[in-house]
Amino acid sequence: MTIIRQQSLFGIQELYEMEPTQRYESIIFAVDLDSIYLEINKQLRLGAPVELNYAAMIISMFVRIVERIPTIKDLIKRLNDDFVFKLNCGFLVSDNTPSEAAYFRVLTRLSDSKILEKEQEKVVLQAIAEGFITDDTVAIDATHFEARGQAPPKEEKPKSEPKKRGRKSKDEREQWLIEQAEKEANLPIFEKKIEAQLDVPLAELRAEVPRDPKWGVKKNSEGKNVFWYGYKGHLAVGTSSQYILQSLFSSGSLNDGKAAIPLLKGVDELPLPFLRYEVMDAGYDYEPFYEQVHxxxxxxxxxxxxxxxxxxxxxxKNFAPTCFREHTYRYDSFDTKYETLKYTRPKEYSDCPLANEGICHKVYKVKITTDLRRYTAPARGSEAWKKLFKRRSAVERVNAYLKEFFQLNNVRYRTGKRAKVHFDIVTLIYNASKLAVDRINVLLNQQQAA
Known part of the structure; x- marks a missing residue:
């Protein structure tokens, strides 16, 4: 009997086992450092000394994530103590090690610009161009991480005034409706109902996301509320490639669902010709999401x-039609042209005493646009639907990678502005690592073929 040997792919774990010089070069090569350098480079004569090696500082900040160095202070100590590490980060022998204040000035410049978001998009587009992202399914989910420093006490909601008993008069009700409409219109976009985001441009949505650390709450596996003070990272991940196609940083108090439409709109702007499905858990079961995907x-x-x-x-329970005896029709197919689900007779039809009565329809069809939330394609409860929903584990896997290998849960800053820089660097380096791994796999396959 012939033994078929399964081919193993080079993964992120193997990337971390490479020599530091090779590992750094593979990851950093995937990022356009020149654009970041030009963004933060000193243009004025006043302020910080111009002899600082900003390019090496950027590389060392990225390497800090790769090497899991907890703080900037620890990074500076490593640069002073390890001469080879300092050279691997791009510093020259004659370069002085930058101070902690110098690194924070770089962080401030990064927080005042959108260069990291632009570089994240460049890496994704490069991966698409090289054929590494060909996903037909995107999974969306959120993960939380705590802020640095002591959390303030949870604010108690002010007690509302007792409602007046009895029905309002017609004039009072009309006035109350006008006041409620004005109040809703003046709310920030992320405090309005989710459907208000549908017609808002992506750039405006991203600019309005609340980013200050706040108290957040989430139910654990036991159904109990777990509170934390900090932030949330919202991700849209390709289920096959496991690239982060879109990311969003927000306060911990923002509902997971209110970040989905910006992620979906961002995914829609990417050249993904094979994309077909968006997978989410029950926390995203709101009608506006179905509308946006449609x-x-x-x-x-x-x-x-x-x-x-x-x-x-x-x-x-899955909104499949049932017969007179409440047997469920079987899902057959989906007509993409007419957006119609097709069901066939229940399997119990052959033994049904009413089979010859003409009560049971041979075929049942329903358009998904009748109710996008209830009628999905593939149909809810079908084997095809279950198989697609299992792909959602990809985004959970990426969340675990970010926390275990890329220090997502090690935010060392007290303000949301700088914490977002940490989040953007983490997601950028993760995608750059994925791109580096895919490129290495291509070279290995070419060598094996040769």
């Missing part, structure tokens, strides 16, 4: 959250 020409695979809703008569 506008993109894609299909939603989102777990259903009943929200105290009763099951419609004539349908099962």
């Amino acid at each position: 506008r993109m020409g894609n299909l939603s695979v989102i777990a259903y959250n009943k929200k105290n809703e009763s099951e419609p008569i004539g349908f099962d």
Whole structure:
């Protein structure tokens, strides 16, 4: 019997086992350092000394993430103590080690610009151009991480005035509705209802995201509330390539669902010809998300959250039609041209005593646009739907990678502005590492073929 040997791919773990010089070069080569250098380079004669090696400082800040060095202070100590490490970071023999204040000035310049977001997009576009991102499914989820410093006490909601008993008069109700509409219109975009984001441009949504550290709450596996003070990272990940296609940094208090539409709009702007499905858990089960995905020409695979809703008569819990004896019709196919789900007779039809009564329809069709939330393609509960939903684990895997290998949960700054720089560097270096690994795999395959 012939033994077939399974080919193993070079992964991120193997990248970390390489020699430091090779590892740094492979990752940094995937990033356009010149653009970042020009963004922060000294243009004025006043202020910080111009003899600082800014290019090497940028590299060392990236290497700090790769080497899991906790703080800038520890990075400076490593540069002073390890001469080879200092050279690997791009410093010259004659260069003095920058001070902690110099590094913080660089961080301030980065926080005042959008260069890291632009470089993140460049890496993704480069990976698409080189054929490493060919995903047909994107998974969206959020992860939380704590802020540096002591958290303030949780604010108690002010007690509202007791409501007046009795029904309002017609004039009072009209006045109350006008006041509520004005109040809603004056709210920031992320405090309005989610559907208000549908027609807002992506650039405006990203600019309005709240970023200050706040108290957040999330239910754990036991159903209990877990509180933390800090931030959230929202990711849209290709389920096959596991690249971060879009990312969003926010306060910990922002509902996960309110970050989904900016992520979806960002994904829609990428040249992804094979993209077909968006996968999310039950926390994203809101009608505006289905609408946004439908506008993109894609299909939603989102777990259903009943929200105290009763099951419609004539349908099962997955909204598949049922026969007279409440047997479920079987999902058959989806017609993309007419956006129609097709169901066939239940498997119990052959033994049904009412089979010859003409009660049971042979085929049942329903357009998904009747209710985008209930009627998804593939149909809810079908094997095809379950298979697609399992791909959501890709975004959870990436979240774990960011925390374990890339220091996402090691934010050393007290302000959201600088914490966002940390988040942007982490996601940028993760994608750069993925691109480096894919390029190494291509070279290995070419060598094996030769």
